[in-house]
Ligand code: GUN
């Protein structure tokens with residue numbers, strides 16, 4: 242174990258091996274004092290300090306973080322890299338919000354330099370929030386997708402992304418055509434799909450902004466290239482749903498528009514899915530298509546409350562997502578806190594173990610990335626975070642009163658945000674560090 246390529250991290254460690262059962266602890270792998278060994282950027286092993294000592298391991302080799310909780314990096318299943326500047330835009334619901342704020346902002350990505358800078362800024366924000374993988378919408382401009390992949394490749398991140406396809410019902414300057422979108426998608430897929438840690442997702446924005454011809458081409462591309470993903474929006478807002486009905490009068494319902502063009506399946510992730518019929522829910526389950534639950538966005542845009550229990554009971558694959566800039570935070574911790582409240586309003590519940598599972602292994606599974614990331618199974622890529630459980634006076638106060646792991650994690654989930662992310666590692670390498678505990682910079686005058 243003396244090889245220079247091995248690094249050892251000692252801390253409290255939590256990860257998941259399966260859907261957690263809070264009653265029995267099944268699926269939860271927790272070490273009050275554990276060691277994570279990383280070799281060539283991959284997990285070599287994880288064990289308690291006692292086990293490591295028994296095996297003759299010299300603990301002095303460890304980087305030791307006695308105050309921190311070490312977890313797999315967070316995964317965000319639906320986010321728009323071009324919408325960082327749209328966050329917190331006042332007072333609209335979906336369709337007006339798109340027209341008044343989002344489309345003008347995305348127009349700026351016609352500029353190559355702007356797109357490159359925004360991609361870098363976006364990845365910095367992800368890392369600051371402990372997010373190491375995401376499924377990302379870029380913009381209609383292929384060069385913005387290019388800029389995103391370039392920036393993600395430079396930081397060696399595992400990312401899924403694609404060029405937004407939209408050929409109608411948006412400002413002229415933001416539209417592609419079926420032909421240009423096919424050409425651009427093929428070039429991007431051939432240039433970036435399965436390059437380094439990158440994957441391509443076909444990204445028709447949503448049914449209203451794609452003609453039937455464009456959706457047909459999307460379906461053809463989906464069949465042409467193995468391992469592609471497909472992402473789009475579904476059933477987010479009542480006006481949007483009525484609009485889809487008028488644009489696609491022959492379709493049975495909103496989901497059927499996508500279904501007709503072969504866009505459902507295990508690698509398809511639909512954002513929102515708030516107002517679905519029983520038929521749509523059953524069809525999502527039948528095709529193993531996924532829904533990205535975006536609580537901060539659903540609340541901010543007044544879109545609705547996702548009935549998680551209904552989808553889970555039907556067997557629909559669920560993931561958790563920020564949906565920045567409809568969403569109001571890059572933090573998966575904040576997102577889980579809002580998810581908890583959305584469920585509370587419906588008499589449902591989100592256990593902290595389930596929430597943290599969703600943000601890590603659950604999302605890895607939902608995005609079919611669990612062969613690479615999501616937990617500390619040996620051989621997986623070592624993307625992980627060190628969480629400070631008490632970066633603020635409030636959290637310090639609350640955490641001093643917690644008596645077991647579940648309570649500690651619940652307080653983290655409800656009160657936490659990017660201030661809790663002390664460090665983020667990508668394939669075993671430090672990629673972000675918060676310089677000091679925020680509280681250390683605060684002063685109270687008597
Ligand atoms: N539907 C179509 N485009 C968008 C988008 O950019 N954000 C959200 N939340 N919904 C959409």
Ligand code: ZN
Nearest residue numbers: 319321512564
């Ligand atoms: Zn979205």
